Amino acid sequence: MIGDLGRTIRLGLKSLLLHKLRSSLTTAGILFGVASVIAMLAVGEGASQDALMRFRDMGVTNVLIRSKKPEETQQSSSSSGMSILGYGLFYKEADRIADALPSATVVRVREVQRGLMRSENWVSSIVIGTEPAFLPVTNMQIAEGRWLTDLDLSRQANVCVLGASLARALFPLENPIDQTVLAGTEDRFRIIGVLEYQGRAAGASGTTYDECAFVPMTSSRRRFGDTVRNLSTNRFEAVELHEIKVRLETSEEVESAAAVLRDMLLPKSDPAIGGMAPHVKAGDVEITVPLELLKQEEASKRMFNIVLAVIASISLLVGGIGIMNVMLATVTERTREIGIRRALGAKKKHIIQQFLVEAGVLSALGGLVGVGLGLLIPDLITRFFDQRTDVLPQHVLLAFGISAAVGVVFGIYPAWRAANMDPVEALRHE
16 A cells, blocks of 8 residues: 555656646745745744733733823923923822732832933933832842842932943943942942843833933932923923832732722722812823733734734635646646546546645645745844744644645545546547
8 A cells, every 4th residue: 555655656746747837836836825824923923922021021910000191291291381290109109009908019119311421431321219129029130249228228328230231331341330320410329230131121211121220219319309300391390209010929919909009099080070089190190910911912912823824824725726726737638648547447546546646745845845935034034124033833833734735625626527537538538
């Protein structure tokens, strides 16, 4: 049986090589279909993994609360002169959160934009005032030196920890530990540590933690005050806290804690007065729950991959139709050959096997070359477009398996038509 199959495959290859151009063009349909399936799924997987990583970096047991400038204030800020704009989170609200969630770790964060200078090196950065718990809550690591301590906080010490990129920019040729850096025009801080590279954004500004400097919260208040000048709007803003990070002990507590925080901080209508409740601030706080975003992204990822697979599989369908078209033409061309084989004793199953093998060889060759091209395209996308791609083995097997199945499925009808020819009529065919 194995010998018969081998002979059938050799006959199939010999028949296909008689029409090299036609066979190559037919194979191209399957080739590009397989390559597009692998490449599109790799791009989709890479984009999804990037998004999932960002949400995991936020911490699946964290709830992030940020101050947000109300829209009506943003629109009117240009006509308000140099008046002080007050909005956002207060220290007392952080205390209320700590009381409402006694098992949670609550971290206060202030952000002040300052130019940092060391000798002739100057960098526009964000000085983040925070607390010792900030490091474990954000899952960051110290590369050199140490992090802020409770003693630094109580003493209002002029010490700071630099992000990795900021440290390289200010101290390209020397070790920054125990050196000083000038923040603004008169505030000097001694560097006590450097963070490992993080590669993630700090709040809503787009600046990464690697480009920030971290100082004790008490030092930030004493040096910079609660009223700071927004350089982009040339306006003074009174914001006590830019962010409050709340870390729960387990992920099971996140949803209930988020509900408590939303009820406590977000605006809500009061049916009795037909508008906003007077004790609630109007839209100057936003709450982000990374666990919820993670679940949404995972669901979106599954749907996105299905859509991409369906779109790319259309190429395989077109390739399958091409195979059927070519095989039908081949059956017509080889009618007399089929009649001779039947007259010499070949059974219907032998004819079916012959044409199914030819269709399978076409699709398998296209699938193999398509896999190679499909592995190359994601690498080129990553190299030239700086877009992450992830090629999963199951995607490669899926694409090749579909291509092989397409050849067999679309070869069934031509093979059946060839096998059911009348031998006498086939012998008369010219």
